[in-house]
Amino acid sequence: MTPAASLSSASSAFGALLVLAVIVPLCGLVPMLLCAPRRVEQVALLLLGLGGLIVGAIAVRVAATGAALDDVIGGWAPPLGMALRADGLSVVMLVMTAVVVVATGLFARTDRAAPTSAMPPAFWMLLMGLWSALNLVFVAQDLFSLYVALELLTFAAVPLVCLDGSRKTLDAALRYLLFALFGSVLYLLATALLYGAYGTLDLPQLAQHVRASGTPEPALVLALALMSVGMAAKAALFPLHLWLPPAHAGAPAAASALLSALVIKAPIYLLVRIWCDLAGPPLAAAGAPLLAIMGAGAVWLCGVMALRQGRLKLLIAYSTAAQIGYLFLMFPLAGIAGAAPWETIAWTGGALQLVSHAFSKAAMFMAAGLIAEALGHDRIADFGGLGRILPVSVFAFGLGGLSLMGLPPSGGFVAKVMLLTAAVQQERWWIAGVILAGGLLAGGYVLRVVVPALFRTGGAVAVAQVSPRRQGVALGLALVAVVLGFVPLQPIGFLAIGRAALIGSAP
């Protein structure tokens, strides 16, 4: 029996927490479907609390033991059974997801003062489905569970786009669904190829087989290419980003925050797993520059597109497509000879960029939603004097923008400095250039909004009141992104928990 098989053939104590993290939001759908529509929101808020506690318990357990949490469902060990596993990186993803999901729930809660602005019951059900699917993506260990999780995620995310049922959002949702299905069907084909070549779907076992076989098999190369294209379509990586701006800009603010902060991160997390765990060093070294070139295209082109937008929500959506690009710059930088990926500064920088983008982008979409609600429009040209009307929302938007620009103090700053340091150390000057140019572009599009809002007097008139509570949620998330700027500038040990055991010693 290989070490990987014995490694994941036993559940650790409290391993059942991983199952709970996936099924509690999902089981919550049953009472939500059965109870009266006005009670759905209360059930959802209860489940948000419960789910948050479960994720918190997982995080505390992994941090306390310094080892990954394993669960083998029903005692059936891979390759026949399925294993769940939360290592350091998964825990960071789980906690990020929980914080953003709970904050979105608080943001979307019905105002007693304005009960007409309540989210429909479908929103709360989709929120639960989304959370369950995301948790499964972050803990699943076999490729087919990951396929099912990605599909569940798509099915929960697509209806969020067209909650208002207008023609424009339905069109955006359909386009999103077609891109997502294209991505998942390529992923499924790759899964079939890998099973045919290696006879297992368990990621640690596959990684062992790949490393043992020496020269990469054609099926492996083809599968990696198919998965990369498929996940790039789901993550809206340039040049497959065309679906993202209408979908993310058309959704209600709470839904946009979820879609931009979390949903597109799931395929990226999967790409990290595939390239860093599965591919093996020689193939990873060959494939990484291609991913980085697409990432560079995203940073530049989508950054320029964000600069040209006249509407705030479209600007933020294009900025999401641009910020995604940074994550792909991580791949060549993390693959240096003689060190495992998770020991590099680029790995930490990439993880931090992913997390801080989630917080800052959720805050910015919420702030944009509040601005649109208060003004009745989101035309940037008419934002003069906005800072007087909605100081907290503009402040939250600006703080979120700090992280996108990479200015201190913010998580985005530390992340980009780490990536830049790695690029300079490895003398990959073009990547360093992309990071710097992307920061300037982000500065351009954030200041385009903040400067007129604060320093230009003008015709911004409030047509509706927005509650201080909802502004507070947006500000809270933006502050989390700022606080992330105080982590030390070095590889973080927590992110490496449980990774070395996953694929054996460093290559």
Place this chain on the structure above:
Amino acid sequence: MSGSFSLSVFGLAGAGLVAIGLFGLIVQGAAFRKILAFNLLGGGIFLLMGVIARRGAAAGFGGDPVPQALVITGIVVAFSATALAVALLLRLQDAGEQNSAAVDDRDRAARQGDA
């Protein structure tokens, strides 16, 4: 007919379906054709999984059960995806008809733009 021959036929047929589906998904403009192409592509993959199940069977078994379980789950997922896509398409059609019959199109468009 020998086993390996029929496996090659099924394998090639699966690859052919995948190719047609992929071509349709990328080249066809209309959403409904894309949905059909997605189903062809999915069918091709399921056929390939069937071939893998036969080829991977050892120890006297007629077939490896794992890919068969995957195919069943995959069909359910593909069916749900198709249902969702067709439902969206129908809603889109309804919205289009309402739109053309609406009294004040411009107002509606402005409202959608601001939302």
